[in-house]
Amino acid sequence: MPMISFDPNRPDFAPYGLSCVRWSPSPMRRPDHHNEIELNLLHSGWVTYLLGGRKVRIRAGQMSAFWAAIPHQIIDFGDEPDYFVATIPFAWFLQCKLPERFVQPLLHGEVMAEPDETRARFDYDLFGQWERDLRDTREEIKRVVLLEMEARLVRLALALPNKEPSSARSRRRNPVLNDGGLNKVEQMACLIAQRYLEKLTVEEIGRSVGLHPNYAMSLFQRTFGTTLVEYLTHHRVSHAQRLLATGDEKIVDVAFESGFSSISRFNEAFRRACGCSPREYRKQHRIDD
Template sequence: MPRLYADRPQFTSYGLSCVRWNPSPMQRPDHHNEIQINMLGRGRVTYVLGDRMVHMRPGRLTAFWAAIPHQIIDYEPDTEYFVATLPLAWFLQCELPAVLVQPLMRGEVAEEPQQDRANFDSGLFQQWELDLKKSSKEIREIVVVEMKTRLRRLALALESPKGGASARASAKMPMGGLNKVEQMVCFIAGNYMDPVTADDIGKAAGLHPNSAMRLFKRTFGTTLVEHLTHHRVFHAKRLLATTDQKIVDIAFSSGFNSISRFNEVFRQLCGCTPRAFRAEHDLAGVGP
């Protein structure tokens, strides 16, 4: 069974994949620029994903954007589950409903609401695992289509019956914008701990900052700066909950240029101070 090795380079891509896992302790968070789709057959797995603990439940497909740092912190012996990955660019080409795309890009987890698809999903993942061991380009293309279709089913299941037009609208990619958007999100995911700006992000994609901000907003419904800030706050919250690092050190290592700015943004997004958050979410027993 595959597992994460501590010397694996940060932000290394998995590409299109599907493997059967037995969980093991992760010595550090992993992050990679694919949509990760999990299917737990039996047992229990708990991740720290960004800023929260996520409990994977047996029989329910889950999906999240794996550029958000994620780390297994607890699991039940004899747990077995499938992990599939779909490159972000291919995911964005699906033009899936915004009810799925936008939460994933904000670092949230999408979970299948009902358990009645467990047998169907188990069969799908088993087939994907077998197919992706083959060298056939045609078979791989079929797997991509099936992954996209399964995600579309997930999006439909997540839609509220009373959802408005905005909830049902597809997150369509502007013509020629896919590569630019992927370059921007990759740059943010790989550099948010540094003092980067919207100008830097636009330049990384070969765009004027104003064009970059318009394209990003039109695609994800959030601004470049908001997305960058969320990455930094996710990082800070994970460190607050899992380490005993000083808060000022966490602020600067998360990409903030001052402790006052960090405290201001943290309170705006989290509704509490970093110290209060650490006291409430002390996952590692490190204390305040």
Template sequence: MQAKHKPTSFDPNRADFEPYGLTCTQWQPSPMQRPDHHNEVELNFLKSGSVTYIHGGKKTVVQVGKLSAFWAAIPHQIIDFSHETEFFVATIPLQHFLQWRLPEEFVQPLMRGQFLCEDSIDKASSDTYLFQHWELDLLDDLPRNEKPVILEMQARLTRFALNCPAISESQSVRNHLASVSDSGLNKVEKMACFIAKNYTQKLTVRQVGEHVNLHPNYAMNLFQKTFGTTLINYLTQHRVSHAQRLLSTTDMPITEIALQSGFLSISRFNDAFCRACGCSPREYRSSLILTEQ
């Protein structure tokens, strides 16, 4: 089955956080001049070749034949690829993803910035078929074509979630999002996106709550009920991920990295970074240098 249009590639001039919407396309990987951010869950499927990202400050390799997923509001940037690469990319609006109410043990790591990858290539053949069909179905940009794609994406991610190594058989029946209304999920989506767009600035819980017209305490409770982590921890994780990316891709002084990542002092930065990464920012940068030698 052949696609009816040429593969696409990253446009460095696209506006930051400009939405892609519901899409599926064969992607032509290229070195990205800057990280991309967008408020969708992104699926990657590699038929052949190799693609390497800097994702949230960490080097991540997309594995052939294994479905991968990540929340694309986390900074991600292709830094290496092979020329024979066949690479599918699908994007799912966050509201759709949250409404599917997948197991919390799958949703929470994804929303905290983990790059999730299946541990088997058993579904490679069927995934090739699915991604090709999704691409063709969405090519005409007709609303009627979206429904079967959405249903199939939901079913595929449900299988992914239930077979995720982080989820045991006893945990997989739990459904953390079931008690959150659709209107609540919409507000959580807006809060998550607001944080992702503004984490490098001075940001308070009150500001996040006001953005969605909620009292700060209610906003915090709703956010934690959905994602299983506090709003403050979520904000800090974004800042730490930003700092990891700067530590790994620039020679910028650590104090400047702390400020550009949204931390108000070097002591708060060091404390948050050590708790998240198990080492100091300086040790993290040194370990990257040793790895490359």
């Protein structure tokens, strides 16, 4: 089968849906973002993403997962990378109710990578099977793939180090939400990912999904472990990180282009999130052409 590469003309935030394809990397002229969980599995080589303003290298033999609603852009690759890219619909992913120590970092922009190198051969066969299966249009086959993807994500979650004591995990465990609740949360997250550069308010976000602002905030925090405002700010800071690392705009222009209403709010939010000023970040992370 021919390998696929990024199309810079694809509509912004267009979904990939449930997919598994062989991918050919190329430097991307703009970031991509779509509301799916993305899995990468390299058979050889390496790929470097600019993911939410941070450089992240994906290496061969280590399945990696990230939430693709966060802007991501291939900026470098080497050693003739050969890899699979799988995408999993976000609503389905949430309904799997995977362990929090896996879900929460993922939803906050972390890349979750398989720590057990011995699983690589199994994963190559598995992704190859998914690629072949998803050429089949039968719903029964799609269901098999989804079940296998869920099982693989559970294995990844259980393989990650558990850094919290059990008592803390118990206190933070999310309440059970019905499908409607999950759908509302997904809609809010999707709205923020699409419109974080605009002047969004909690009232507008809640109204867009038919919820009272107070209930919208409560539901979102119980699911994501963060407030709507903090989540919106996270997207804006990530956008600013990308601009600082790749462009020469003035700091004040970066602030307003990233959705902040004032330079003081931008500086405060950026320092709180990154531990340094925007100017210091640019010096440390500047990507040369």
